[in-house]
Amino acid sequence: MTTTSATPGATRISAHDLSDQLAAQGVTVIDVREPMEYASGHISGSLNIPLSRITQADLPRGPLVLVCQSGNRSAKALNQLLRQGHPHPMADLLGGVPAWQQAGFDVRKLKGAPLPLMRQVQIAAGSLVLLGVILSQTVAPGWIWLSGFVGAGLTFAGISGFCGMARLLAAMPWNKVAMGSQRT
Incomplete structure (x- = not known):
C-alpha cells in the first residue's frame, strides 16, 4: 500500500x-x-x-x-x-x-435507494423558501417569515454543522434502509 x-x-x-x-x-x-x-x-x-x-x-x-x-x-x-x-x-x-x-x-x-440526504435538504429548503415568497405575495405579507426562518436555519447549519432539517428528513420512512452489515 x-x-x-x-x-x-x-x-x-x-x-x-x-x-x-x-x-x-x-x-x-x-x-x-x-x-x-x-x-x-x-x-x-x-x-x-x-x-x-x-x-x-x-x-x-x-x-x-x-x-x-x-x-x-x-x-x-x-x-x-x-x-x-x-x-x-x-x-x-x-x-x-x-x-x-x-x-x-x-x-x-x-x-430503491433514496435520494442523497443533501439533495433532499436542498429540495425541501428551496420549496419552503419559494412557498414563503408565493404566500407572502398572494395570501398575507407575514408568510415571508417562512423564507426567513429557512434561511436562518441554513445559516445555522452551515456555521454549526448541525442541520435539523437533515435530521428530520433522515428519520422519514422513505429514508429507512435496513441496518446491519451489508456487503454488496
Whole structure:
C-alpha cells in the first residue's frame, strides 16, 4: 500500500492503491457511513458498518480500509479502533467515496435507494423558501417569515454543522434502509 501517515499506526490510502488492493483481494473495505448513504452509492464489495457501531462490530480479520463521504468519519473510526487496540492493519481512504469516483471507479447503488440526504435538504429548503415568497405575495405579507426562518436555519447549519432539517428528513420512512452489515 502506498500510504501517508495521519496518526501513529494509521495510514491513508489513495483510490488507485485501494483499487489495486481490491483486485488482489488483499483488503476488506468498511464503509462507516449510515445505511441510507451507503445505499445511495458505495464501493462494490464493501461492508457497511456505521461509525456509531464500529467499536462494537465483529470486524473481519486482515487488512481493513475504512471509507466515508469525506474522510472525516473514517478517520474517527480508525482512531477509535486504534485506541481499542485493533490487531490488524488499517487505512483510511483519502478523500472518501468522491475521491474513488473522481479516480474513475464506479460505485454501486442499492435498488430503491433514496435520494442523497443533501439533495433532499436542498429540495425541501428551496420549496419552503419559494412557498414563503408565493404566500407572502398572494395570501398575507407575514408568510415571508417562512423564507426567513429557512434561511436562518441554513445559516445555522452551515456555521454549526448541525442541520435539523437533515435530521428530520433522515428519520422519514422513505429514508429507512435496513441496518446491519451489508456487503454488496
